[in-house]
Every structure is written in C-alpha cells, then in structure tokens.
Amino acid sequence: MINVVIAGFRGAMGQATVQTVRNQADMKLVAVFDPHATTADMTQLPDDVALWTTDVDVTAADVWIDFTTVEAAYHNAVLAIQHGIHPIIGTSGLTPQQQQELQQQAVTAHLGGLIVPNFGLSAVLLMKFAQEAAQYFPDAEVIEYHHGDKPDAPSGTASATAHLIAKSRQNAPQPTVHNEARGADIDDVPVHAVRLPGLLAHEEVLFGGSGELLTIRQDTMDRSSFMTGVLLATRKVATLNELQIGLDKVL
Amino acid sequence: MINVVIAGFRGAMGQATVQTVRNQADMKLVAVFDPHATTADMTQLPDDVALWTTDVDVTAADVWIDFTTVEAAYHNAVLAIQHGIHPIIGTSGLTPQQQQELQQQAVTAHLGGLIVPNFGLSAVLLMKFAQEAAQYFPDAEVIEYHHGDKPDAPSGTASATAHLIAKSRQNAPQPTVHNEARGADIDDVPVHAVRLPGLLAHEEVLFGGSGELLTIRQDTMDRSSFMTGVLLATRKVATLNELQIGLDKVL
Amino acid sequence: MINVVIAGFRGAMGQATVQTVRNQADMKLVAVFDPHATTADMTQLPDDVALWTTDVDVTAADVWIDFTTVEAAYHNAVLAIQHGIHPIIGTSGLTPQQQQELQQQAVTAHLGGLIVPNFGLSAVLLMKFAQEAAQYFPDAEVIEYHHGDKPDAPSGTASATAHLIAKSRQNAPQPTVHNEARGADIDDVPVHAVRLPGLLAHEEVLFGGSGELLTIRQDTMDRSSFMTGVLLATRKVATLNELQIGLDKVL
Amino acid sequence: MINVVIAGFRGAMGQATVQTVRNQADMKLVAVFDPHATTADMTQLPDDVALWTTDVDVTAADVWIDFTTVEAAYHNAVLAIQHGIHPIIGTSGLTPQQQQELQQQAVTAHLGGLIVPNFGLSAVLLMKFAQEAAQYFPDAEVIEYHHGDKPDAPSGTASATAHLIAKSRQNAPQPTVHNEARGADIDDVPVHAVRLPGLLAHEEVLFGGSGELLTIRQDTMDRSSFMTGVLLATRKVATLNELQIGLDKVL
Incomplete structure (x- = not known):
C-alpha cells in the first residue's frame, strides 16, 4: 500500500489526482496539504484523510504529489524531502537552480523523487x-x-x-x-x-x-490521460535513488 | 468499340498505353502514329495495327492519345481535329496560346477533346x-x-x-x-x-x-496509376463537345 | 433574416441550438415551443423570445428546429407544416410510415423541410x-x-x-x-x-x-460539430420544395 | 574493415547485397561462395573478389551473409562456424531443430551469429x-x-x-x-x-x-529497405557471443 499526500488538492489537476488515487487498490490517500485550506474544504473527502496546513503537521506518507504554484512547489518539495516523502512535482516553473538545489537535498537524504514536466x-x-x-x-x-x-x-x-x-x-x-x-x-x-x-x-x-x-x-484527447502518468510515477518513484526529471525515468 | 490511335507509342507512357488499350474489351488499337518509326518498331504489336507516319495516312479512329513531345503535340492535335478524331493530349508543355488555338479549332469542328495535365x-x-x-x-x-x-x-x-x-x-x-x-x-x-x-x-x-x-x-505508388485515368478519358472524351482541360471534366 | 423556432429547447441539443442560433447575424430566435414549459424556464432567454405552448400560439416563423422526443416530433412537424414553417427534424425515431405521411403533407403544402439523421x-x-x-x-x-x-x-x-x-x-x-x-x-x-x-x-x-x-x-471530437450542420440546414431548408431526408440534400 | 563473403550472390537478394556491401567504406567483399558458380559468373565483380566453390576454399572472412536455399543454408552456416566466420542467415526455412543445432555449434565455437527472418x-x-x-x-x-x-x-x-x-x-x-x-x-x-x-x-x-x-x-515501399537491415547486422554481428534469432538482437 502506497500512502499518498496531495498538495494543491483544490485545483483541477489536484482534484483529478485525489479522485484517481482514491480509486486505486494499492494506494491510500492519507492527507492533503494546503496552508490555506480549512476543514470546510474537506467535505468531499473521506473522514480518514488528514488536512496538513503547516510544517509541523507533516508526518508519515510515502509519496508527495504536488500540483500547486511555482511559489509553493519549491518549499513543498523541501518539506517532503525533509520528512523522507518521495516528491512527485507536477507543478511547472521551477528554475534550473531550484531544481539543482532540490536534487542536492535529495542526494543528501538518499531519497528518490521526480520532477515531471509532462505526465502524458x-x-x-x-x-x-x-x-x-x-x-x-x-x-x-x-x-x-x-x-x-x-x-x-x-x-x-x-x-x-x-x-x-x-x-x-x-x-x-x-x-x-x-x-x-x-x-x-x-x-x-x-x-x-x-x-x-x-x-x-x-x-x-x-x-x-x-x-x-x-x-x-x-x-x-483530454487531460484524463495525465492521470495514467501520475499513477505510473506514484508506483515507481520509490525505485529511484535521486530526484530525477522526466516521466521517462520511470519507464 | 472505341478505335484508338496512339502517338508516341515508343516512349514509356506510350508503351504502357498500348499495353493497356489492348487489354480492354471495349477498345481496339487501330494505329500508332510516329513520323520517325518504321515497321521494325512494330514487332511487339499485332498485325492489324497500322503504322501512320504522315498526314495522309491518318484516316479513321475515334480517339487520339498523345504522349509525344511538346514540339509534336500541337501539330498532332491539329491533325486529329482535322480528321474528326477526339484528341487526348497527355503531353505537357503546350503554351496557353497553343491551347486556345486548339480549343478554337475544336469548336469550329464541333469536336470534343481533352488536355490532361494529370492522369492520376x-x-x-x-x-x-x-x-x-x-x-x-x-x-x-x-x-x-x-x-x-x-x-x-x-x-x-x-x-x-x-x-x-x-x-x-x-x-x-x-x-x-x-x-x-x-x-x-x-x-x-x-x-x-x-x-x-x-x-x-x-x-x-x-x-x-x-x-x-x-x-x-x-x-x-507508381505510374501504373495513370493508366486508370487514360482509360477513363478514352471512354468519356466523346461525351464532350469542346476541347477541355483537366481529367475532372470527364468525372 | 431567418426567423427560427426551436422545439425541445431544454434538452442538450436544444440548448446548444438556442445558443448557436442567437450568435448568428442572419438568424433571429423568435420563439421556443414546449407544451410543458413555463416562463420560469425562459430566464436564460432574451425578453423578445416567445414561449409557444399550444397549437394556437404557433404563428410566424420561417424555420422550425426540432430536438424533442419521438412522441412529440411527428405532431410538431405536422404543426410546422400547417403553419408554413419549414421543419428541420433532428429528433430520431420517426417510423418510415410517419416520414412518408409528413412528406405527403409537405407536398400538399408546397413546403420544403428536412429530416436529418446525422448533423455531422x-x-x-x-x-x-x-x-x-x-x-x-x-x-x-x-x-x-x-x-x-x-x-x-x-x-x-x-x-x-x-x-x-x-x-x-x-x-x-x-x-x-x-x-x-x-x-x-x-x-x-x-x-x-x-x-x-x-x-x-x-x-x-x-x-x-x-x-x-x-x-x-x-x-x-465532440458534439459541437453538429451545430455546423444545424446552421447549414437552417440556411438552406427554404431552397427545398419537399420534405427530404439527409443533410446531404442541402449540400 | 569488415571482410565479407556472400553466399547466393546470383539471386536477387544476393545481388543487391553484393552491390550494397561494395558501396560501404568500412566493408570489403572478399569472396562469394557458390558450389555451382564459375568464373563466368564473376564478370560483374572486381578482380580481387574470390570465388569459393568448395569447403577447402573457405579461408578468411569476418562475416558470412547467406541468401541461398533452405537446402544449402544449413550446410553453409556449419561451414562458416567451423571457419570462425560470423554467419548472418537471411535464408528462410531452417527447422527449429536445425536452428538449435547451429546455435549449439556456435556456442562451442564461441562465435556470434544471426538468423534474420525479417531485415526490414x-x-x-x-x-x-x-x-x-x-x-x-x-x-x-x-x-x-x-x-x-x-x-x-x-x-x-x-x-x-x-x-x-x-x-x-x-x-x-x-x-x-x-x-x-x-x-x-x-x-x-x-x-x-x-x-x-x-x-x-x-x-x-x-x-x-x-x-x-x-x-x-x-x-x-520496396525491398531496398532490407539492405539497411543487412548492413546493420553486418556491422553488429561480431558484438554477439552466440547465434541469435532476429534483427532486434543487434538493436
């Protein structure tokens, strides 16, 4: 069972990911992460899904899927790496320098992760x-x-x-x-x-x-195709031993 | 039965046309026209195919198919029209003025014909x-x-x-x-x-x-496709009442 | 200007047709027809669109576009023909006998119309x-x-x-x-x-x-493509002088 | 420089292979093998290409390309393996048992080779x-x-x-x-x-x-495409250390 936390769960891609992860027999949505969300935003979600709003909330998950904003994504990835959660960053716009810093931190933490420009x-x-x-x-x-x-x-x-x-x-x-x-x-x-x-x-x-x-x-034909890529990344990210770029790294 | 004469019967397109016309049940190759040919060039043809080498030879046929040179084609078309033979001119390179002159002659002769830039x-x-x-x-x-x-x-x-x-x-x-x-x-x-x-x-x-x-x-895929167009033109040219340009005129 | 009445304006195809007709410079939506609708259903429509709910309401329009049910469509078509409105029947399921009866009525009324199994x-x-x-x-x-x-x-x-x-x-x-x-x-x-x-x-x-x-x-790719066919039928139906079947009749 | 011997050099595929090999800067056609050929069959070939007609002729080459008959191909492959020449067998029809025997012989001889059902x-x-x-x-x-x-x-x-x-x-x-x-x-x-x-x-x-x-x-589009595969096999066969089946083994 892969325990998943989703950041950006209120956006279009985040919502689709929540739905998709919940439909998988080998995955469990343990939490959503959003500093600005309240329990009122959780009505569509099962009771056992936690809402993490601050750093101190972040506890145990295997994979962190991020569809947030370029401002939030870097910080979120740092947080995931610090807590030993494999990051899958679908948010676009990280600078080359930010990517390198995250890759360095992942090496230090001996943790695999994936930055994915295209989930198709x-x-x-x-x-x-x-x-x-x-x-x-x-x-x-x-x-x-x-x-x-x-x-x-x-x-x-x-x-x-x-x-x-x-x-x-x-x-x-x-x-x-x-x-x-x-x-x-x-x-x-x-x-x-x-x-x-x-x-x-x-x-x-x-x-x-x-x-x-x-x-x-x-x-x-439509964006539902991206979910196939999200699932593939989620299932394979733990086999990586560094933070890599591109879905092809888990093919 | 459509009686056909082929000019330029020794060239690649002419040879293919000879072969194709001979295979049709509703067509008869009555003659080939070539001022420079001799009976030695006729060995591949049946005995009842005439060789026409001068204007005076030209007698009875229904359709004149021309795959010659731009120099010969205009003169050949004039000859065909004079003898009431429907010209199908596959030879390329006639000038707009030559085309107009031929069209005028065809009108005068009340004769249909076809100039075909593309037999495909x-x-x-x-x-x-x-x-x-x-x-x-x-x-x-x-x-x-x-x-x-x-x-x-x-x-x-x-x-x-x-x-x-x-x-x-x-x-x-x-x-x-x-x-x-x-x-x-x-x-x-x-x-x-x-x-x-x-x-x-x-x-x-x-x-x-x-x-x-x-x-x-x-x-x-290959030039054999042009023969379909040659046959179509040969079967339909008599339905035209002027000299037209383009295979689409008999579609 | 083509004056249009739409029957079945609350269904998916009807709604799309309402939207599309209203966007055309050469068309005017004069009325919607629906025996079961009330003014409460008209809130999305401009004030000058009439709601026709009974036979006696039906007055002046040029074209009747029908996306209703197989039960309603036959009766609607009769109504349109009686009032000299060209019917365009997009509703499927009319029996061959119903179609023939409508065609006979259209002949009698000297009115063109169109039954359209496929608007694509x-x-x-x-x-x-x-x-x-x-x-x-x-x-x-x-x-x-x-x-x-x-x-x-x-x-x-x-x-x-x-x-x-x-x-x-x-x-x-x-x-x-x-x-x-x-x-x-x-x-x-x-x-x-x-x-x-x-x-x-x-x-x-x-x-x-x-x-x-x-x-x-x-x-x-999606059903928006059908609207191209609806517009084509609406613009051309008046050129027909009987009730025909198939969008190709106005090509 | 890869020294090549071609068996079946008089057939259509053999002739094409002779032509193709001769056009490569990194290959040299050193011999053709054919028990039934005479020097009269060699007129199209350069003087320094040898004609091998018996087992004892077979001496030094790197690669043996075989486009012969199913009867000849097995014997030829044995011969090539015995002389340490990498066989590329384009001839079709070897039985599974013949293929296994050849594979065993190649293992014993520590020699790579390729049986190629499809050079496309x-x-x-x-x-x-x-x-x-x-x-x-x-x-x-x-x-x-x-x-x-x-x-x-x-x-x-x-x-x-x-x-x-x-x-x-x-x-x-x-x-x-x-x-x-x-x-x-x-x-x-x-x-x-x-x-x-x-x-x-x-x-x-x-x-x-x-x-x-x-x-x-x-x-x-045409059989010239097979030559691309023949060249690929010829350049890569020495990298194999057993007799394998399929051009994909050198991709």
Missing part, C-alpha cells in the same frame, strides 16, 4: 521511441497538430522531440530543399505545425529510410 | 473533393510528402490544391499564428512539404471545423 | 465523396474507430457508408481472401471496427486502384 | 516499440495493409506483433464487443487485415489509454 504517457513514449529510431534513421520530420487558437508554433513538445532526435542520431540527414514550405529547422529536423479548429493535441514523427517509413504518432 | 485519378478526385469541402470548411491545410531528392517545394499539385480551396471557400479562415513552422502561405492556405527517403508521392488535405475534422489523402 | 457535416461529406469515388474505384474498405464501451460493431454510419459504396460502384471489386481478419462483409465492402479507450468517433474509407490509393477520413 | 528495420523497430508500449497500454489493436493478391490474412508479421504485445502486457485489456467486424482475435489483440490494389506492405499498431492514443506504423 503517449507523448513521453513517443519521445523515447523517436530517440531510439533516430539512431537507425537519421532522416526525420515532426508534424504537430493543435487547435487554431494556440498562439505559438511549433509546440514545446515538438521542439523538444526534434532536439532529442538530433542528439540521438549518429549520421547526418540527407540534404533536402529548404524554404518556408519545409517548416521550422530545429537542429536539422524540419518541424511542421498545423493549426485548425477541431484539432486537439497531436504529434507525429516520420522517419524515412531507403524504401521504408516508420511513423510514431500520439493523440491527446 | 486519386489526385484529381482529391482536388475535386477539396473544392467541395472548402465551401463548408474554410479552415484547411495541405501537407504533401515526397522523396528527399525532389528539388522543389511545395509540389505543383499541392499549390494547385491550395489555390482551388481558396477560390472555393465562401468564408475567410480563422486567423492563426504565422511563422516558418506554419508552412508556405498560398492564398491563406498553409502548405507543408515533407521530404524523406522512402516516401513516394502523397498529398493530404485537412479541413477543420468546430469539433470535427475531414481529411482527404491520396498516395501515388 | 464531415461524416455527411465523407459519405458523399465515398459514393463518388466508388464510381471510379470499386475496391474499397471501411475502418471505423470508437471507444471500447460502444456495444455494437460496426457503427451504423460505417454500415451505411458500405451500402452506399456498393450501390454506387459500377464494377465488381477484385476478389480477395475472406476470413475473420478481413472484417464484416457488407455488400462486398469489408468493414473493420476498432474499439479502444482514448478513441472518440472516427471513420475512414480507403479506395485502392492500380498504383494509387484514395483515403477519406472524418473525426468527430 | 522499420518493421523490427515497430515490434520492439510495440512490446514496450504494451507494458503501459494493455489495450491494443493491429491493422495491416497489403495488396489484394496476398492470399493469406493476417500477415505473419501482424500475428507475430500481436503475440509479442500479449506477452508483454502486464494487465488484461478492457473487454469489448466481439464479432466479425472486430477482426481476428490473436491472444486478445484484435488484428485487422486490409486488402486493396495500390497497397504495398504496411502495418499499424494502435494503443489506447484514458484520453490518449499512441500509434506506431511502418510502410515498406
């Missing part, structure tokens, strides 16, 4: 497979598809995928014509962004070799 | 459907996929498709972010070109509406 | 294009993709598409191996059903010819 | 990734696409993929409706086979999770 398992697997395929197929292109309202292009995930492909490949790709129809050139990986109403969030990587193609695609 | 039926249907869909879905993007050796981008067919979409749509597309990842902007239709080894010739059009997508895609 | 425009266009493509490509297969909870397979839309393809094609498809991996055989069109969590509602038709493929695909 | 790298990577994804997504379906002339369904590769997925997954898939539209049930993985003219050889695996999808697809 299909996206994380796509990136992992793309890196592996790039070792054999240096010629690759990325196409990402999002709703027309998305203000930037390409998506952060698509850019990250292109960087990983470039880093992983062992030969240079073949030269091709370059112009605006050929997309953004990210480390010699063309990245194309499609923006249309009706699209949700989709990413596709195409690898071409002599006489063959390999395509890896992922589609995110 | 799946590509022609894609363009036809894309125009129709654009009336209802003004938001569209085109992605074309070709081998890395193709020196230009986007393909002529993809550009033509974008122009047709723009012309057909009745409302302006929704504004989106514009930068190099968003492809070439052709009449407000983003066009993306993918270039990878292993690819053949593929084109995809995506239409997006509120909560739904419509995608039309065509893949050309 | 991308699905309707897919079926239209598939019929057209089948004339040239007799070899076709259908793949539909739905959530694992869907209890039947294949979907009604996929079956309907297969029937339309079979009816439209002019040549027999080539014989292929038949066994359970080859899907359901609907009029010699193999239909495959994929059922996975994460899927929404997707349909794909593949046409194969010598050396080429044509693929038409539609994805329904 | 994209297909091998697809199977590898599918096994990994199945650990996280137990719900999977396979769709394979081949030309209408293919007499069997599903393809051997698709069946093999389904078996690997079933073996790898750690949870049971969700129950779904079962009937002929749902394809062949291979270890609780539905497998669908599409057969159309125009198709080449394509395989797709879809994994579904809550709110997300992961799709892996490979397309084999």
Whole structure:
C-alpha cells in the first residue's frame, strides 16, 4: 500500500489526482496539504484523510504529489524531502537552480523523487521511441497538430522531440530543399505545425529510410490521460535513488 | 468499340498505353502514329495495327492519345481535329496560346477533346473533393510528402490544391499564428512539404471545423496509376463537345 | 433574416441550438415551443423570445428546429407544416410510415423541410465523396474507430457508408481472401471496427486502384460539430420544395 | 574493415547485397561462395573478389551473409562456424531443430551469429516499440495493409506483433464487443487485415489509454529497405557471443 499526500488538492489537476488515487487498490490517500485550506474544504473527502496546513503537521506518507504554484512547489518539495516523502512535482516553473538545489537535498537524504514536466504517457513514449529510431534513421520530420487558437508554433513538445532526435542520431540527414514550405529547422529536423479548429493535441514523427517509413504518432484527447502518468510515477518513484526529471525515468 | 490511335507509342507512357488499350474489351488499337518509326518498331504489336507516319495516312479512329513531345503535340492535335478524331493530349508543355488555338479549332469542328495535365485519378478526385469541402470548411491545410531528392517545394499539385480551396471557400479562415513552422502561405492556405527517403508521392488535405475534422489523402505508388485515368478519358472524351482541360471534366 | 423556432429547447441539443442560433447575424430566435414549459424556464432567454405552448400560439416563423422526443416530433412537424414553417427534424425515431405521411403533407403544402439523421457535416461529406469515388474505384474498405464501451460493431454510419459504396460502384471489386481478419462483409465492402479507450468517433474509407490509393477520413471530437450542420440546414431548408431526408440534400 | 563473403550472390537478394556491401567504406567483399558458380559468373565483380566453390576454399572472412536455399543454408552456416566466420542467415526455412543445432555449434565455437527472418528495420523497430508500449497500454489493436493478391490474412508479421504485445502486457485489456467486424482475435489483440490494389506492405499498431492514443506504423515501399537491415547486422554481428534469432538482437 502506497500512502499518498496531495498538495494543491483544490485545483483541477489536484482534484483529478485525489479522485484517481482514491480509486486505486494499492494506494491510500492519507492527507492533503494546503496552508490555506480549512476543514470546510474537506467535505468531499473521506473522514480518514488528514488536512496538513503547516510544517509541523507533516508526518508519515510515502509519496508527495504536488500540483500547486511555482511559489509553493519549491518549499513543498523541501518539506517532503525533509520528512523522507518521495516528491512527485507536477507543478511547472521551477528554475534550473531550484531544481539543482532540490536534487542536492535529495542526494543528501538518499531519497528518490521526480520532477515531471509532462505526465502524458503517449507523448513521453513517443519521445523515447523517436530517440531510439533516430539512431537507425537519421532522416526525420515532426508534424504537430493543435487547435487554431494556440498562439505559438511549433509546440514545446515538438521542439523538444526534434532536439532529442538530433542528439540521438549518429549520421547526418540527407540534404533536402529548404524554404518556408519545409517548416521550422530545429537542429536539422524540419518541424511542421498545423493549426485548425477541431484539432486537439497531436504529434507525429516520420522517419524515412531507403524504401521504408516508420511513423510514431500520439493523440491527446483530454487531460484524463495525465492521470495514467501520475499513477505510473506514484508506483515507481520509490525505485529511484535521486530526484530525477522526466516521466521517462520511470519507464 | 472505341478505335484508338496512339502517338508516341515508343516512349514509356506510350508503351504502357498500348499495353493497356489492348487489354480492354471495349477498345481496339487501330494505329500508332510516329513520323520517325518504321515497321521494325512494330514487332511487339499485332498485325492489324497500322503504322501512320504522315498526314495522309491518318484516316479513321475515334480517339487520339498523345504522349509525344511538346514540339509534336500541337501539330498532332491539329491533325486529329482535322480528321474528326477526339484528341487526348497527355503531353505537357503546350503554351496557353497553343491551347486556345486548339480549343478554337475544336469548336469550329464541333469536336470534343481533352488536355490532361494529370492522369492520376486519386489526385484529381482529391482536388475535386477539396473544392467541395472548402465551401463548408474554410479552415484547411495541405501537407504533401515526397522523396528527399525532389528539388522543389511545395509540389505543383499541392499549390494547385491550395489555390482551388481558396477560390472555393465562401468564408475567410480563422486567423492563426504565422511563422516558418506554419508552412508556405498560398492564398491563406498553409502548405507543408515533407521530404524523406522512402516516401513516394502523397498529398493530404485537412479541413477543420468546430469539433470535427475531414481529411482527404491520396498516395501515388507508381505510374501504373495513370493508366486508370487514360482509360477513363478514352471512354468519356466523346461525351464532350469542346476541347477541355483537366481529367475532372470527364468525372 | 431567418426567423427560427426551436422545439425541445431544454434538452442538450436544444440548448446548444438556442445558443448557436442567437450568435448568428442572419438568424433571429423568435420563439421556443414546449407544451410543458413555463416562463420560469425562459430566464436564460432574451425578453423578445416567445414561449409557444399550444397549437394556437404557433404563428410566424420561417424555420422550425426540432430536438424533442419521438412522441412529440411527428405532431410538431405536422404543426410546422400547417403553419408554413419549414421543419428541420433532428429528433430520431420517426417510423418510415410517419416520414412518408409528413412528406405527403409537405407536398400538399408546397413546403420544403428536412429530416436529418446525422448533423455531422464531415461524416455527411465523407459519405458523399465515398459514393463518388466508388464510381471510379470499386475496391474499397471501411475502418471505423470508437471507444471500447460502444456495444455494437460496426457503427451504423460505417454500415451505411458500405451500402452506399456498393450501390454506387459500377464494377465488381477484385476478389480477395475472406476470413475473420478481413472484417464484416457488407455488400462486398469489408468493414473493420476498432474499439479502444482514448478513441472518440472516427471513420475512414480507403479506395485502392492500380498504383494509387484514395483515403477519406472524418473525426468527430465532440458534439459541437453538429451545430455546423444545424446552421447549414437552417440556411438552406427554404431552397427545398419537399420534405427530404439527409443533410446531404442541402449540400 | 569488415571482410565479407556472400553466399547466393546470383539471386536477387544476393545481388543487391553484393552491390550494397561494395558501396560501404568500412566493408570489403572478399569472396562469394557458390558450389555451382564459375568464373563466368564473376564478370560483374572486381578482380580481387574470390570465388569459393568448395569447403577447402573457405579461408578468411569476418562475416558470412547467406541468401541461398533452405537446402544449402544449413550446410553453409556449419561451414562458416567451423571457419570462425560470423554467419548472418537471411535464408528462410531452417527447422527449429536445425536452428538449435547451429546455435549449439556456435556456442562451442564461441562465435556470434544471426538468423534474420525479417531485415526490414522499420518493421523490427515497430515490434520492439510495440512490446514496450504494451507494458503501459494493455489495450491494443493491429491493422495491416497489403495488396489484394496476398492470399493469406493476417500477415505473419501482424500475428507475430500481436503475440509479442500479449506477452508483454502486464494487465488484461478492457473487454469489448466481439464479432466479425472486430477482426481476428490473436491472444486478445484484435488484428485487422486490409486488402486493396495500390497497397504495398504496411502495418499499424494502435494503443489506447484514458484520453490518449499512441500509434506506431511502418510502410515498406520496396525491398531496398532490407539492405539497411543487412548492413546493420553486418556491422553488429561480431558484438554477439552466440547465434541469435532476429534483427532486434543487434538493436
């Protein structure tokens, strides 16, 4: 049985996590942590879930799942590490220096933990497979598809995928014509962004070799997909012996 | 029974057409036309196929299929029209003025004919459907996929498709972010070109509406596909009453 | 300006239609019809929208949009036709005999109307294009993709598409191996059903010819897509001169 | 420099391999092996390539690539192992017992080698990734696409993929409706086979999770793709210390 405390339990991701953790046979929600919450906020929760509002409350749990704010997340992670609770930080925005400090503290405490920029398992697997395929197929292109309202292009995930492909490949790709129809050139990986109403969030990587193609695609239909990643992290974080970054570290 | 004469019967497309026409139960190859051919070039053909080498040879046929050179094609088309033979001109490169002159001659002769820039039926249907869909879905993007050796981008067919979409749509597309990842902007239709080894010739059009997508895609695997279009044109050209441009005119 | 009355305005589809119609510059919501509603149900609506609860209330509107129950829909349609209001019946379940009676009444009244089994425009266009493509490509297969909870397979839309393809094609498809991996055989069109969590509602038709493929695909992400079809029907229904079945009748 | 001997150099795969090996800067074709060949068969080859026709000819090479017949391949592999040449057996049809005997001999000789049922790298990577994804997504379906002339369904590769997925997954898939539209049930993985003219050889695996999808697809356009696998095997076979089965063993 994994004993879990959730920080940020009143936000959208926190609420979904509370629901999901409670539905697992091998997990127990022992507490929620929120300095600003009162017992009035606990009406939806079972009686045996504790409300921790201060440092001194924090006692026994195995895993600390954090979906708070960038201001709170660093302090919360310090608190978790001090109490020997494995932190899983889903809150985004920690600075590189904050991340390094937390990693140092985790080393000192001999405690594993995870900072997770993306809980989408299909996206994380796509990136992992793309890196592996790039070792054999240096010629690759990325196409990402999002709703027309998305203000930037390409998506952060698509850019990250292109960087990983470039880093992983062992030969240079073949030269091709370059112009605006050929997309953004990210480390010699063309990245194309499609923006249309009706699209949700989709990413596709195409690898071409002599006489063959390999395509890896992922589609995110809604945020419920993130819960699969949260559960995976919760079940595996104790196997780590340092504070690592990325869901792929527990694959 | 459709009586066919083929000009340019020694070239790659001509040879394929000879083979294809001979395999049809409703067509008869009555002659080949080539001023430079001799009977020695006829060994692969049945005895009852005539070799026409001069204007005076040209007698009776229903359809004239032309896969010659731009120099020969205009003269051949004039000849066909003079003899009441429906011309199907697969040879590319006729100037707009040449096309207009031929069209005028066909009007005078009350004769239907077809100038066909693209015999690929799946590509022609894609363009036809894309125009129709654009009336209802003004938001569209085109992605074309070709081998890395193709020196230009986007393909002529993809550009033509974008122009047709723009012309057909009745409302302006929704504004989106514009930068190099968003492809070439052709009449407000983003066009993306993918270039990878292993690819053949593929084109995809995506239409997006509120909560739904419509995608039309065509893949050309090899040139045998063009014969489907040649047969279609041969069977339908007699239904036209002028010299028209595009295989879609007989759809 | 198109004056619209909506029946079933308290249901999910009715509410969405109210919202959508009110957002159009060329439409005006003049009334809602519901024998069981009271003014208390009208609080979300502007003051100038009338509540019609009995036959005698029904006065002037151009278009009657009906999302009620199968019991109410027939009577409502009769009412609309009697008052010269073009009916658009989105309610499902009318019997063939009821449909024929309504069609007869519309003929007598010289009034156009539309019974719409599927407002999804991308699905309707897919079926239209598939019929057209089948004339040239007799070899076709259908793949539909739905959530694992869907209890039947294949979907009604996929079956309907297969029937339309079979009816439209002019040549027999080539014989292929038949066994359970080859899907359901609907009029010699193999239909495959994929059922996975994460899927929404997707349909794909593949046409194969010598050396080429044509693929038409539609994805329904959510029910907001149906509103595009409702608006299209509302704008075009007055151009019909009888009561027809299917959104494709106004394409 | 890797010294290579090729057996079956006059067949289609052998000829392609000769060409490919000769084009590599890090490989040298030192000999071809064929008991029935004469110097007359060597005219296309450089002068410094030896022709080995008997056991006593066989001397020094690093790698033995075999594309012969099932009758010859076993004997050839024995010969290669006896001379300390790493065998890469692309010839299909060895019995399980023959494979085990060769594996035993390779163990005795402390020699690595590879029996390769499929040199298609994209297909091998697809199977590898599918096994990994199945650990996280137990719900999977396979769709394979081949030309209408293919007499069997599903393809051997698709069946093999389904078996690997079933073996790898750690949870049971969700129950779904079962009937002929749902394809062949291979270890609780539905497998669908599409057969159309125009198709080449394509395989797709879809994994579904809550709110997300992961799709892996490979397309084999022509047999030139197999050469990528041959080169990979040739470069990596010396790193093995036994005779293994499958190109994935050198990934």
